[in-house]
Amino acid sequence: MMESGAAIPILVEEAMSETLSAQPSAQTVAENVYRSIKSDLLSGALPPGSALLTRDLLARYDCGISPLREALARLVGEQFLEAASHRGVRVPRPSISDVEDVYRIRIALEREALGLALQCGDDDWEADIIATCHRMEKAPLPYHVADQPSAVMEWEARHRAFHFSLIKAAPSPRLLRLIDQMVDQTERYRALRLSGMDRAKLGHDLVAEHRSLMEMVLARDPASLDFLAAHLDRTRIAVSAILREGAAP
Amino acid sequence: MMESGAAIPILVEEAMSETLSAQPSAQTVAENVYRSIKSDLLSGALPPGSALLTRDLLARYDCGISPLREALARLVGEQFLEAASHRGVRVPRPSISDVEDVYRIRIALEREALGLALQCGDDDWEADIIATCHRMEKAPLPYHVADQPSAVMEWEARHRAFHFSLIKAAPSPRLLRLIDQMVDQTERYRALRLSGMDRAKLGHDLVAEHRSLMEMVLARDPASLDFLAAHLDRTRIAVSAILREGAAP
Protein backbone atom coordinates (compact mmCIF):
# COMPACT_ATOMS: atom_id res chain seq x y z
CA MET A 1 0.00 0.00 0.00
CA MET A 2 2.29 2.73 1.14
CA GLU A 3 5.98 2.24 0.76
CA SER A 4 5.83 -1.18 -0.82
CA GLY A 5 8.71 -2.95 -2.42
CA ALA A 6 11.41 -2.26 0.18
CA ALA A 7 13.99 -4.84 -0.79
CA ILE A 8 16.23 -4.53 2.23
CA PRO A 9 15.51 -6.78 5.20
CA ILE A 10 15.92 -4.07 7.81
CA LEU A 11 16.42 -4.32 11.54
CA VAL A 12 12.95 -5.41 12.41
CA GLU A 13 12.19 -4.07 15.87
CA GLU A 14 13.96 -0.78 15.61
CA ALA A 15 12.96 0.34 12.15
CA MET A 16 9.47 -1.05 12.20
CA SER A 17 7.50 2.13 11.87
CA GLU A 18 8.23 5.78 11.56
CA THR A 19 6.70 7.09 14.70
CA LEU A 20 7.51 4.37 17.12
CA SER A 21 11.16 3.74 16.51
CA ALA A 22 12.14 5.39 19.78
CA GLN A 23 9.92 3.32 22.05
CA PRO A 24 11.29 0.34 23.91
CA SER A 25 10.37 -2.70 21.88
CA ALA A 26 8.17 -5.22 23.63
CA GLN A 27 8.73 -8.91 24.09
CA THR A 28 6.46 -10.13 21.34
CA VAL A 29 6.10 -9.19 17.72
CA ALA A 30 2.34 -8.85 18.08
CA GLU A 31 2.78 -6.24 20.78
CA ASN A 32 5.21 -4.26 18.67
CA VAL A 33 2.96 -4.36 15.65
CA TYR A 34 0.04 -3.34 17.81
CA ARG A 35 1.89 -0.29 19.06
CA SER A 36 3.12 0.62 15.61
CA ILE A 37 -0.30 0.46 14.04
CA LYS A 38 -1.88 2.39 16.86
CA SER A 39 0.79 5.03 16.60
CA ASP A 40 0.30 5.28 12.86
CA LEU A 41 -3.43 5.60 13.39
CA LEU A 42 -3.01 8.46 15.84
CA SER A 43 -0.44 10.24 13.70
CA GLY A 44 -2.60 9.99 10.64
CA ALA A 45 -0.16 7.86 8.67
CA LEU A 46 -3.03 5.46 8.22
CA PRO A 47 -5.73 7.92 7.19
CA PRO A 48 -9.42 7.60 8.12
CA GLY A 49 -11.47 5.75 5.58
CA SER A 50 -8.61 3.70 4.22
CA ALA A 51 -8.93 -0.04 3.89
CA LEU A 52 -6.05 -1.98 5.39
CA LEU A 53 -4.85 -4.68 3.03
CA THR A 54 -3.13 -7.63 4.62
CA ARG A 55 -0.21 -7.90 2.25
CA ASP A 56 0.57 -4.20 2.46
CA LEU A 57 0.55 -4.35 6.23
CA LEU A 58 2.77 -7.41 6.15
CA ALA A 59 5.33 -5.46 4.15
CA ARG A 60 4.89 -2.26 6.12
CA TYR A 61 5.41 -3.84 9.52
CA ASP A 62 7.58 -6.66 8.27
CA CYS A 63 6.02 -9.52 10.18
CA GLY A 64 4.01 -12.68 9.66
CA ILE A 65 0.28 -12.96 9.38
CA SER A 66 -0.43 -14.20 12.89
CA PRO A 67 0.94 -11.30 14.93
CA LEU A 68 -0.55 -8.86 12.46
CA ARG A 69 -4.01 -10.34 12.79
CA GLU A 70 -3.67 -10.39 16.54
CA ALA A 71 -2.79 -6.73 16.63
CA LEU A 72 -5.68 -5.87 14.36
CA ALA A 73 -8.13 -7.87 16.43
CA ARG A 74 -7.07 -6.02 19.54
CA LEU A 75 -7.49 -2.67 17.85
CA VAL A 76 -10.94 -3.74 16.70
CA GLY A 77 -11.75 -4.53 20.32
CA GLU A 78 -10.67 -1.03 21.24
CA GLN A 79 -12.73 0.47 18.42
CA PHE A 80 -9.73 1.94 16.67
CA LEU A 81 -10.55 -0.15 13.63
CA GLU A 82 -13.73 -1.65 12.27
CA ALA A 83 -13.95 -5.08 10.74
CA ALA A 84 -16.37 -6.51 8.21
CA SER A 85 -16.30 -10.26 7.81
CA HIS A 86 -14.30 -11.43 4.82
CA ARG A 87 -13.76 -7.83 3.86
CA GLY A 88 -10.88 -6.92 6.11
CA VAL A 89 -10.53 -3.97 8.41
CA ARG A 90 -10.92 -0.24 7.78
CA VAL A 91 -9.94 2.92 9.57
CA PRO A 92 -13.25 4.49 10.61
CA ARG A 93 -14.11 7.78 8.98
CA PRO A 94 -14.47 10.79 11.22
CA SER A 95 -18.04 11.90 11.50
CA ILE A 96 -19.28 14.95 13.36
CA SER A 97 -21.71 12.94 15.41
CA ASP A 98 -18.95 10.56 16.42
CA VAL A 99 -16.71 13.40 17.54
CA GLU A 100 -19.55 14.81 19.59
CA ASP A 101 -20.12 11.38 21.01
CA VAL A 102 -16.52 10.94 22.06
CA TYR A 103 -16.34 14.36 23.67
CA ARG A 104 -19.58 13.79 25.52
CA ILE A 105 -18.20 10.62 27.03
CA ARG A 106 -14.89 12.24 27.76
CA ILE A 107 -16.51 15.15 29.58
CA ALA A 108 -18.67 12.90 31.72
CA LEU A 109 -15.70 10.74 32.66
CA GLU A 110 -13.21 13.54 33.26
CA ARG A 111 -15.68 15.33 35.47
CA GLU A 112 -16.03 12.19 37.54
CA ALA A 113 -12.27 11.66 37.66
CA LEU A 114 -11.55 15.24 38.66
CA GLY A 115 -14.05 14.96 41.48
CA LEU A 116 -12.19 11.94 42.80
CA ALA A 117 -8.84 13.62 42.36
CA LEU A 118 -9.97 16.62 44.37
CA GLN A 119 -10.81 14.25 47.21
CA CYS A 120 -7.75 12.05 47.01
CA GLY A 121 -4.98 14.22 45.63
CA ASP A 122 -1.92 14.70 47.81
CA ASP A 123 1.05 17.06 47.73
CA ASP A 124 2.78 15.17 44.93
CA TRP A 125 -0.32 15.46 42.84
CA GLU A 126 -0.38 19.22 43.32
CA ALA A 127 3.30 19.50 42.53
CA ASP A 128 2.88 17.48 39.37
CA ILE A 129 0.07 19.72 38.17
CA ILE A 130 2.18 22.81 38.66
CA ALA A 131 5.11 21.19 36.88
CA THR A 132 3.17 20.00 33.85
CA CYS A 133 1.42 23.34 33.58
CA HIS A 134 4.77 25.06 33.56
CA ARG A 135 6.01 22.75 30.82
CA MET A 136 2.91 23.45 28.77
CA GLU A 137 3.32 27.20 29.06
CA LYS A 138 6.99 26.94 28.08
CA ALA A 139 6.11 25.33 24.76
CA PRO A 140 3.22 27.47 23.59
CA LEU A 141 1.09 26.72 20.58
CA PRO A 142 2.66 28.50 17.57
CA TYR A 143 0.76 31.30 15.95
CA HIS A 144 0.62 29.60 12.56
CA VAL A 145 0.34 25.89 13.11
CA ALA A 146 1.27 24.89 9.59
CA ASP A 147 4.70 26.50 9.91
CA GLN A 148 5.98 24.51 12.87
CA PRO A 149 4.47 21.06 12.97
CA SER A 150 6.96 19.72 15.48
CA ALA A 151 6.31 22.58 17.87
CA VAL A 152 2.62 21.87 17.60
CA MET A 153 3.16 18.23 18.38
CA GLU A 154 5.21 19.15 21.39
CA TRP A 155 2.52 21.48 22.64
CA GLU A 156 -0.11 18.81 22.14
CA ALA A 157 1.89 16.30 24.13
CA ARG A 158 2.40 18.72 27.00
CA HIS A 159 -1.21 19.86 26.86
CA ARG A 160 -2.33 16.29 27.12
CA ALA A 161 0.05 15.64 29.99
CA PHE A 162 -1.34 18.64 31.84
CA HIS A 163 -4.91 17.49 31.52
CA PHE A 164 -3.94 14.06 32.66
CA SER A 165 -2.08 15.39 35.66
CA LEU A 166 -5.28 16.97 36.94
CA ILE A 167 -7.09 13.66 37.23
CA LYS A 168 -4.14 11.38 37.82
CA ALA A 169 -4.80 11.19 41.56
CA ALA A 170 -8.18 9.53 41.06
CA PRO A 171 -7.89 5.99 42.46
CA SER A 172 -9.70 4.44 39.49
CA PRO A 173 -7.46 2.69 37.00
CA ARG A 174 -10.33 1.78 34.72
CA LEU A 175 -11.67 5.29 34.67
CA LEU A 176 -8.27 6.74 33.85
CA ARG A 177 -7.68 4.17 31.17
CA LEU A 178 -11.03 4.85 29.58
CA ILE A 179 -10.36 8.57 29.53
CA ASP A 180 -7.03 7.89 27.92
CA GLN A 181 -8.77 5.88 25.24
CA MET A 182 -11.21 8.68 24.57
CA VAL A 183 -8.37 11.17 24.27
CA ASP A 184 -6.71 8.80 21.82
CA GLN A 185 -9.91 8.76 19.81
CA THR A 186 -9.89 12.53 19.55
CA GLU A 187 -6.23 12.47 18.54
CA ARG A 188 -7.23 10.93 15.27
CA TYR A 189 -8.77 14.17 14.17
CA ARG A 190 -5.53 15.99 14.82
CA ALA A 191 -4.99 16.91 11.18
CA LEU A 192 -8.44 18.39 10.89
CA ARG A 193 -8.24 20.06 14.24
CA LEU A 194 -4.98 21.78 13.50
CA SER A 195 -5.97 22.97 10.06
CA GLY A 196 -8.57 25.31 11.53
CA MET A 197 -6.77 26.20 14.70
CA ASP A 198 -4.31 28.87 13.88
CA ARG A 199 -6.03 32.14 14.56
CA ALA A 200 -4.16 33.01 17.68
CA LYS A 201 -7.18 33.96 19.70
CA LEU A 202 -7.34 30.32 20.66
CA GLY A 203 -3.75 30.30 21.74
CA HIS A 204 -4.20 33.26 24.02
CA ASP A 205 -7.43 32.17 25.59
CA LEU A 206 -5.96 28.79 26.21
CA VAL A 207 -3.15 29.96 28.43
CA ALA A 208 -5.44 31.98 30.67
CA GLU A 209 -8.05 29.28 30.72
CA HIS A 210 -5.64 26.58 31.73
CA ARG A 211 -4.20 28.80 34.44
CA SER A 212 -7.64 29.42 35.89
CA LEU A 213 -8.39 25.74 35.73
CA MET A 214 -5.20 24.86 37.55
CA GLU A 215 -5.79 27.40 40.30
CA MET A 216 -9.33 26.24 40.89
CA VAL A 217 -8.19 22.63 41.05
CA LEU A 218 -5.36 23.37 43.43
CA ALA A 219 -7.82 25.25 45.64
CA ARG A 220 -10.01 22.11 45.54
CA ASP A 221 -12.82 24.32 44.37
CA PRO A 222 -15.82 22.11 43.54
CA ALA A 223 -16.69 24.52 40.74
CA SER A 224 -13.62 23.30 38.89
CA LEU A 225 -15.66 20.32 37.74
CA ASP A 226 -18.00 22.56 35.82
CA PHE A 227 -15.14 24.69 34.62
CA LEU A 228 -13.31 21.67 33.24
CA ALA A 229 -16.49 20.44 31.58
CA ALA A 230 -17.02 23.84 29.98
CA HIS A 231 -13.41 23.95 28.85
CA LEU A 232 -13.69 20.57 27.16
CA ASP A 233 -17.02 21.51 25.69
CA ARG A 234 -15.47 24.57 24.05
CA THR A 235 -12.93 22.27 22.46
CA ARG A 236 -15.72 20.02 21.29
CA ILE A 237 -17.51 22.93 19.68
CA ALA A 238 -14.34 24.13 18.00
CA VAL A 239 -13.42 20.71 16.63
CA SER A 240 -16.96 20.10 15.54
CA ALA A 241 -17.05 23.42 13.70
CA ILE A 242 -13.78 22.70 11.97
CA LEU A 243 -15.07 19.34 10.84
CA ARG A 244 -18.25 20.96 9.55
CA GLU A 245 -16.57 23.61 7.47
CA GLY A 246 -13.45 21.67 6.52
CA ALA A 247 -13.43 18.41 4.66
CA ALA A 248 -16.90 17.01 4.11
CA PRO A 249 -16.54 13.24 4.23
CA MET B 1 -9.49 -27.99 6.15
CA MET B 2 -12.06 -27.35 8.73
CA GLU B 3 -13.00 -30.45 10.63
CA SER B 4 -10.00 -32.50 9.76
CA GLY B 5 -10.41 -36.21 9.96
CA ALA B 6 -14.06 -36.06 10.85
CA ALA B 7 -15.83 -38.07 8.20
CA ILE B 8 -19.12 -36.36 8.83
CA PRO B 9 -19.20 -32.67 8.05
CA ILE B 10 -20.99 -31.76 11.25
CA LEU B 11 -22.72 -28.53 11.94
CA VAL B 12 -19.79 -26.89 13.58
CA GLU B 13 -21.45 -23.67 14.48
CA GLU B 14 -24.34 -25.14 16.38
CA ALA B 15 -22.49 -27.47 18.73
CA MET B 16 -19.63 -25.14 19.53
CA SER B 17 -20.28 -24.12 23.10
CA GLU B 18 -22.82 -24.75 25.80
CA THR B 19 -24.22 -21.36 26.35
CA LEU B 20 -24.29 -19.99 22.88
CA SER B 21 -25.88 -22.81 20.94
CA ALA B 22 -29.05 -20.83 20.42
CA GLN B 23 -27.47 -17.72 18.90
CA PRO B 24 -27.32 -17.18 15.17
CA SER B 25 -23.89 -18.27 14.08
CA ALA B 26 -21.70 -15.68 12.45
CA GLN B 27 -19.84 -15.91 9.18
CA THR B 28 -16.39 -16.58 10.54
CA VAL B 29 -15.05 -19.04 13.05
CA ALA B 30 -13.22 -16.31 14.93
CA GLU B 31 -16.46 -14.43 15.48
CA ASN B 32 -18.19 -17.53 16.79
CA VAL B 33 -15.36 -18.37 19.12
CA TYR B 34 -15.31 -14.78 20.33
CA ARG B 35 -18.99 -14.91 21.19
CA SER B 36 -18.67 -18.28 22.85
CA ILE B 37 -15.78 -17.26 25.05
CA LYS B 38 -17.46 -14.01 26.00
CA SER B 39 -20.63 -15.84 26.84
CA ASP B 40 -18.73 -18.34 28.95
CA LEU B 41 -16.98 -15.49 30.72
CA LEU B 42 -20.25 -13.79 31.57
CA SER B 43 -21.92 -17.00 32.67
CA GLY B 44 -19.04 -17.91 34.91
CA ALA B 45 -18.16 -21.08 33.01
CA LEU B 46 -14.67 -19.65 32.77
CA PRO B 47 -14.19 -18.56 36.38
CA PRO B 48 -12.26 -15.45 37.44
CA GLY B 49 -8.63 -16.09 38.16
CA SER B 50 -8.34 -19.09 35.89
CA ALA B 51 -5.56 -19.29 33.34
CA LEU B 52 -6.69 -20.15 29.84
CA LEU B 53 -4.56 -22.84 28.26
CA THR B 54 -4.41 -22.91 24.51
CA ARG B 55 -4.71 -26.68 24.36
CA ASP B 56 -7.88 -26.75 26.39
CA LEU B 57 -9.45 -23.90 24.51
CA LEU B 58 -8.75 -25.55 21.18
CA ALA B 59 -10.59 -28.64 22.35
CA ARG B 60 -13.36 -26.73 24.09
CA TYR B 61 -14.24 -24.56 21.13
CA ASP B 62 -13.16 -27.03 18.49
CA CYS B 63 -11.27 -24.68 16.21
CA GLY B 64 -7.79 -23.91 14.96
CA ILE B 65 -5.22 -21.74 16.65
CA SER B 66 -5.64 -18.68 14.47
CA PRO B 67 -9.30 -17.87 15.14
CA LEU B 68 -8.82 -18.68 18.81
CA ARG B 69 -5.97 -16.22 19.16
CA GLU B 70 -7.91 -13.63 17.28
CA ALA B 71 -10.87 -13.97 19.61
CA LEU B 72 -8.63 -13.78 22.66
CA ALA B 73 -6.88 -10.68 21.36
CA ARG B 74 -10.19 -8.96 20.85
CA LEU B 75 -11.31 -9.82 24.36
CA VAL B 76 -8.03 -8.48 25.70
CA GLY B 77 -8.75 -5.25 23.85
CA GLU B 78 -12.13 -5.09 25.57
CA GLN B 79 -10.55 -5.80 28.95
CA PHE B 80 -12.43 -9.04 29.45
CA LEU B 81 -9.14 -10.89 29.62
CA GLU B 82 -5.65 -9.89 30.62
CA ALA B 83 -2.54 -11.06 28.82
CA ALA B 84 1.03 -11.44 29.99
CA SER B 85 3.61 -11.94 27.31
CA HIS B 86 4.58 -15.56 26.80
CA ARG B 87 2.42 -16.50 29.72
CA GLY B 88 -0.98 -16.66 28.06
CA VAL B 89 -4.21 -15.00 29.09
CA ARG B 90 -6.09 -15.07 32.39
CA VAL B 91 -9.58 -14.20 33.50
CA PRO B 92 -9.15 -11.19 35.78
CA ARG B 93 -10.02 -11.71 39.42
CA PRO B 94 -12.86 -9.66 40.84
CA SER B 95 -11.63 -7.06 43.26
CA ILE B 96 -13.75 -4.73 45.29
CA SER B 97 -12.01 -1.66 44.01
CA ASP B 98 -12.54 -2.80 40.44
CA VAL B 99 -16.24 -3.31 41.01
CA GLU B 100 -16.47 0.15 42.49
CA ASP B 101 -14.56 1.46 39.52
CA VAL B 102 -16.89 -0.13 37.00
CA TYR B 103 -19.99 1.10 38.77
CA ARG B 104 -18.61 4.59 39.04
CA ILE B 105 -18.06 4.69 35.30
CA ARG B 106 -21.41 3.15 34.61
CA ILE B 107 -23.22 5.68 36.77
CA ALA B 108 -21.52 8.63 35.11
CA LEU B 109 -22.29 7.30 31.65
CA GLU B 110 -25.86 6.23 32.30
CA ARG B 111 -26.65 9.58 33.83
CA GLU B 112 -25.37 11.25 30.68
CA ALA B 113 -27.28 8.86 28.46
CA LEU B 114 -30.51 9.27 30.35
CA GLY B 115 -30.22 13.03 30.04
CA LEU B 116 -29.96 12.68 26.30
CA ALA B 117 -32.79 10.22 26.15
CA LEU B 118 -35.06 12.59 28.04
CA GLN B 119 -34.35 15.19 25.38
CA CYS B 120 -34.61 12.95 22.34
CA GLY B 121 -37.00 10.16 23.29
CA ASP B 122 -40.14 9.83 21.20
CA ASP B 123 -43.38 7.90 21.59
CA ASP B 124 -41.83 4.60 20.60
CA TRP B 125 -39.20 5.05 23.26
CA GLU B 126 -41.87 5.60 25.89
CA ALA B 127 -43.84 2.61 24.70
CA ASP B 128 -40.75 0.43 24.82
CA ILE B 129 -40.02 1.45 28.39
CA ILE B 130 -43.51 0.54 29.50
CA ALA B 131 -43.32 -2.78 27.68
CA THR B 132 -39.93 -3.83 29.09
CA CYS B 133 -40.99 -2.76 32.57
CA HIS B 134 -44.07 -4.90 32.26
CA ARG B 135 -41.99 -7.88 31.18
CA MET B 136 -39.66 -7.36 34.11
CA GLU B 137 -42.49 -7.27 36.62
CA LYS B 138 -44.01 -10.41 35.12
CA ALA B 139 -40.85 -12.42 35.83
CA PRO B 140 -40.01 -11.33 39.36
CA LEU B 141 -36.86 -12.23 41.17
CA PRO B 142 -37.50 -15.46 43.14
CA TYR B 143 -37.45 -15.34 46.90
CA HIS B 144 -34.63 -17.87 47.19
CA VAL B 145 -32.29 -17.40 44.29
CA ALA B 146 -30.50 -20.71 44.68
CA ASP B 147 -33.71 -22.63 44.11
CA GLN B 148 -34.58 -21.32 40.67
CA PRO B 149 -31.49 -20.38 38.74
CA SER B 150 -33.25 -20.18 35.40
CA ALA B 151 -35.89 -17.86 36.79
CA VAL B 152 -33.12 -15.66 38.13
CA MET B 153 -31.42 -15.55 34.77
CA GLU B 154 -34.69 -14.61 33.13
CA TRP B 155 -35.23 -11.80 35.61
CA GLU B 156 -31.69 -10.56 35.08
CA ALA B 157 -32.15 -10.47 31.32
CA ARG B 158 -35.41 -8.54 31.62
CA HIS B 159 -33.99 -6.24 34.24
CA ARG B 160 -31.11 -5.44 31.98
CA ALA B 161 -33.45 -4.86 29.06
CA PHE B 162 -35.49 -2.44 31.14
CA HIS B 163 -32.49 -0.38 32.12
CA PHE B 164 -31.33 -0.29 28.55
CA SER B 165 -34.73 0.81 27.31
CA LEU B 166 -34.50 3.92 29.45
CA ILE B 167 -31.42 5.21 27.67
CA LYS B 168 -31.91 3.63 24.28
CA ALA B 169 -33.17 6.87 22.76
CA ALA B 170 -29.87 8.65 23.36
CA PRO B 171 -28.39 9.38 19.91
CA SER B 172 -24.91 8.27 20.95
CA PRO B 173 -23.88 4.86 19.69
CA ARG B 174 -20.53 4.99 21.41
CA LEU B 175 -22.02 5.97 24.72
CA LEU B 176 -24.57 3.18 24.56
CA ARG B 177 -21.95 0.66 23.56
CA LEU B 178 -19.69 1.69 26.40
CA ILE B 179 -22.50 1.37 28.89
CA ASP B 180 -23.24 -2.06 27.52
CA GLN B 181 -19.62 -3.02 28.06
CA MET B 182 -19.71 -1.81 31.63
CA VAL B 183 -22.86 -3.79 32.29
CA ASP B 184 -21.12 -6.82 30.85
CA GLN B 185 -18.27 -6.25 33.25
CA THR B 186 -20.63 -6.30 36.20
CA GLU B 187 -22.26 -9.45 34.88
CA ARG B 188 -19.10 -11.33 35.69
CA TYR B 189 -19.81 -11.01 39.37
CA ARG B 190 -23.18 -12.59 38.90
CA ALA B 191 -22.37 -15.67 40.96
CA LEU B 192 -21.16 -13.58 43.86
CA ARG B 193 -23.98 -11.12 43.53
CA LEU B 194 -26.66 -13.77 43.61
CA SER B 195 -25.21 -15.70 46.50
CA GLY B 196 -25.91 -12.83 48.85
CA MET B 197 -29.07 -11.58 47.26
CA ASP B 198 -31.86 -13.70 48.44
CA ARG B 199 -33.29 -11.98 51.44
CA ALA B 200 -36.43 -10.77 49.80
CA LYS B 201 -36.21 -7.24 51.02
CA LEU B 202 -34.24 -6.53 47.90
CA GLY B 203 -36.88 -8.09 45.69
CA HIS B 204 -39.63 -5.94 47.11
CA ASP B 205 -37.79 -2.67 47.10
CA LEU B 206 -36.73 -3.29 43.54
CA VAL B 207 -40.21 -3.42 42.08
CA ALA B 208 -41.25 -0.16 43.68
CA GLU B 209 -38.00 1.50 42.86
CA HIS B 210 -38.12 0.58 39.21
CA ARG B 211 -41.70 1.75 38.97
CA SER B 212 -40.80 5.12 40.42
CA LEU B 213 -37.86 5.37 38.08
CA MET B 214 -40.01 4.63 35.08
CA GLU B 215 -42.64 7.16 36.01
CA MET B 216 -40.08 9.89 36.55
CA VAL B 217 -38.46 9.14 33.22
CA LEU B 218 -41.75 9.10 31.35
CA ALA B 219 -42.59 12.44 32.94
CA ARG B 220 -39.20 13.69 31.69
CA ASP B 221 -38.46 14.74 35.21
CA PRO B 222 -34.84 16.01 35.35
CA ALA B 223 -34.59 14.57 38.85
CA SER B 224 -34.71 11.11 37.30
CA LEU B 225 -31.01 11.46 36.55
CA ASP B 226 -30.18 11.63 40.23
CA PHE B 227 -32.69 8.93 41.01
CA LEU B 228 -31.11 6.58 38.50
CA ALA B 229 -27.68 7.37 39.83
CA ALA B 230 -28.81 6.65 43.38
CA HIS B 231 -30.47 3.43 42.26
CA LEU B 232 -27.28 2.22 40.60
CA ASP B 233 -25.26 3.32 43.56
CA ARG B 234 -27.39 1.21 45.87
CA THR B 235 -26.60 -1.77 43.65
CA ARG B 236 -22.94 -0.89 43.81
CA ILE B 237 -23.03 -0.82 47.58
CA ALA B 238 -24.87 -4.12 47.75
CA VAL B 239 -22.52 -5.89 45.35
CA SER B 240 -19.54 -4.41 47.07
CA ALA B 241 -20.78 -5.59 50.46
CA ILE B 242 -21.38 -9.09 49.16
CA LEU B 243 -17.88 -9.21 47.75
CA ARG B 244 -16.48 -8.00 51.04
CA GLU B 245 -18.20 -10.61 53.20
CA GLY B 246 -18.23 -13.45 50.68
CA ALA B 247 -15.17 -14.87 49.08
CA ALA B 248 -12.04 -12.93 49.94
CA PRO B 249 -9.77 -13.07 46.92
Added chain:
DNA sequence: ATCGTCAATAGTTTGGAAAATTATTTTGAT
Protein backbone atom coordinates in the same frame (compact mmCIF):
# COMPACT_ATOMS: atom_id res chain seq x y z
C1' DA C 1 -27.66 -1.85 -25.11
C1' DT C 2 -28.87 -4.12 -20.44
C1' DC C 3 -29.03 -7.61 -17.45
C1' DG C 4 -27.68 -11.92 -15.57
C1' DT C 5 -24.48 -15.89 -15.26
C1' DC C 6 -20.16 -17.76 -14.74
C1' DA C 7 -15.32 -18.10 -14.57
C1' DA C 8 -10.90 -15.82 -13.13
C1' DT C 9 -8.60 -13.15 -9.73
C1' DA C 10 -7.65 -10.82 -5.50
C1' DG C 11 -8.01 -11.01 -0.62
C1' DT C 12 -9.35 -12.95 3.81
C1' DT C 13 -9.54 -16.65 6.96
C1' DT C 14 -7.92 -20.94 8.99
C1' DG C 15 -5.19 -25.19 10.55
C1' DG C 16 -0.94 -27.13 11.58
C1' DA C 17 3.92 -27.34 12.26
C1' DA C 18 8.21 -25.08 13.55
C1' DA C 19 10.56 -21.69 16.46
C1' DA C 20 11.05 -19.15 20.70
C1' DT C 21 10.15 -18.59 25.40
C1' DT C 22 9.08 -19.92 30.10
C1' DA C 23 8.45 -23.42 33.71
C1' DT C 24 9.96 -27.76 35.78
C1' DT C 25 12.89 -31.41 36.82
C1' DT C 26 17.28 -33.48 37.06
C1' DT C 27 22.03 -33.38 37.84
C1' DG C 28 26.30 -32.19 40.05
C1' DA C 29 29.16 -29.79 43.32
C1' DT C 30 29.90 -28.03 47.82
Added chain:
DNA sequence: ATCAAAATAATTTTCCAAACTATTGACGAT
Protein backbone atom coordinates in the same frame (compact mmCIF):
# COMPACT_ATOMS: atom_id res chain seq x y z
C1' DA D 1 21.27 -31.74 52.57
C1' DT D 2 21.28 -27.28 49.80
C1' DC D 3 21.82 -24.62 46.06
C1' DA D 4 23.07 -23.52 41.27
C1' DA D 5 23.26 -24.92 36.56
C1' DA D 6 21.91 -27.73 32.90
C1' DA D 7 18.61 -30.52 30.61
C1' DT D 8 13.94 -31.43 29.71
C1' DA D 9 9.13 -30.51 29.30
C1' DA D 10 5.20 -27.61 28.61
C1' DT D 11 3.27 -23.55 26.47
C1' DT D 12 3.08 -19.66 23.85
C1' DT D 13 4.19 -17.34 19.66
C1' DT D 14 5.10 -17.20 14.79
C1' DC D 15 5.43 -18.46 9.88
C1' DC D 16 3.34 -20.47 6.09
C1' DA D 17 0.47 -22.93 2.87
C1' DA D 18 -4.18 -24.39 1.97
C1' DA D 19 -9.18 -23.33 1.90
C1' DC D 20 -12.66 -20.26 1.57
C1' DT D 21 -15.17 -15.82 0.24
C1' DA D 22 -15.96 -11.68 -2.28
C1' DT D 23 -15.14 -8.96 -6.41
C1' DT D 24 -14.27 -8.14 -11.06
C1' DG D 25 -14.65 -8.79 -15.89
C1' DA D 26 -16.07 -11.41 -19.85
C1' DC D 27 -19.51 -13.57 -22.38
C1' DG D 28 -23.97 -14.67 -23.98
C1' DA D 29 -29.05 -14.14 -23.83
C1' DT D 30 -32.88 -11.11 -23.86
